[in-house]
Amino acid sequence: MIPKPLRTLATGAAIFLGSVAALNITLSIAIGGFRYATELKLRKDALPCGVCRGKGYYICKLCKGNATIKWSPLYDPIAVNPCLCPTCDGNRVQRCLNCLGKGYS
Ligand SMILES: [Zn+2]
Ligand SMILES: [Zn+2]
Numbered sequence: 001m002i003p004k005p006l007r008t009l010a011t012g013a014a015i016f017l018g019s020v021a022a023l024n025i026t027l028s029i030a031i032g033g034f035r036y037a038t039e040l041k042l043r044k045d046a047l048p049c050g051v052c053r054g055k056g057y058y059i060c061k062l063c064k065g066n067a068t069i070k071w072s073p074l075y076d077p078i079a080v081n082p083c084l085c086p087t088c089d090g091n092r093v094q095r096c097l098n099c100l101g102k103g104y105s
Contacts, residue, residue, distance in 0.1 A: 042104065049099035056103040057095050060088035067092045 048054030059065040063085035072080045088094045095101040 046104035051098035052096035054103045056101040062087040
């Protein structure tokens, strides 16, 4: 049997914690919505990035979309090794450096 004052305190604490959690969730949803709205507005107002044409990425400039680069330590055409492109890690595309992958500037 829990004494009454203690139980009231526990209930109060539970309600308090519950409302704090609810407030946090509401706040994060509100902030998320606000960020989304800001993002949409930015997207609408801003011009699409001219470098990547609004895609946010473009074909890797180093490997030209081949995912590998021909690299030779001795500039010997016989010993040319295809290496995984260090810029795109074999993804063939690299993030646009002009708009940082957002697609607009
Ligand atoms: Zn590459
Ligand atoms: Zn861009």
